[in-house]
Amino acid sequence: MAIHNKSHHNHALQALNKMRRENLKTKSSKDFSIPEKTDIFLCIADCLEVLKSLPDNSVQLICIDPPYNLELENWDVYENYILWADVWLKEAYRVLSPNGSMVVFGGIQFRDAKSGDLIEIIHHLRYHSEFKLINTIIWHYKNGMSAHRFFANRHEEAIWLVKGNDYYFDLDSVRVKYSAEELKLALKDKRLNPENTIKGKNPTNVWEIGRLNGNSKERVGHPTQKPVEIIRRIVKALSYPDSIVLDFFCGSGTTGRVCIEEKRNCILCDSDEKTREYFDLHIQKMRELGCKNEFDMDDSYKEFISKIKARATTIQNLKNGEMT
């Protein structure tokens, strides 16, 4: 039986081919001016309240790690998960800029009780949204719980979604350097473009990044805190300096910390008051590691947006890889 090559249906390839045809170059973070200070707006509220207050097409990157009904915490219980998720997924699509991206973390988990998981979200988006799936990212970690009745789990997943084929992607900012040995060999490989080889390799869609252990120095106390390194790769590749990143299930505010470090503005939202304490600890740890980047904590979205507008560098629409 012949197996058809469906790679031409892949949105990432379609976008690349379109850019090649039109002889357009991808934008990289180097093409943007770096702000002296960035802005963070932290809001303790239900995510829908915050989403509804944001204008259409205003956010470059949405990076979320939603609750999945696992009943790990009291925020993690929903009667009809997908009915609830559908509301914030629709709002997320509305607020995302045409060249923006959304990354949703999750896992594949159903056994006896069938609650929400990433599979359910993917299935729902496929049939009920205009989002296009660019990559499924496998987050592989070597440290984790042991198991006796099944294979010990060593990965979680994240999906990268876009609105259209003109999405912003700065691969160069997240390339992984070759070792001296590997580089020598790679430069001899005729299939590889030497200019890109020198810049480093594509990190691929399998990311090996350690999970935070209980005693990890990065920990600020949130039970499901994500490592800074994994969020950094997403923020660097899918947003640009001074653009707006949104995390409406921000937990400890890992996304906000990375945005300060990488000079992006950030809207953080969580329904739990403790987020403020966690976020203060993130900032303390960031300072201990020597990051001196300045930022303002704004009390209202109005204040946040007026400051960004004053700098007049953000909410630029990148159309066909060019700034309008």
Ligand SMILES: C[S@@+](CC[C@H](N)C(=O)[O-])C[C@H]1O[C@@H](n2cnc3c(N)ncnc32)[C@H](O)[C@@H]1O
């Ligand atoms: C998986 S955690 C996010 C952890 C985060 N990625 C980090 O690195 O710290 C999900 C968060 O969603 C929040 N949450 C649950 N339901 C919410 C809602 N309806 N609106 C806003 N936040 C909510 C919870 O309080 C929890 O902190």
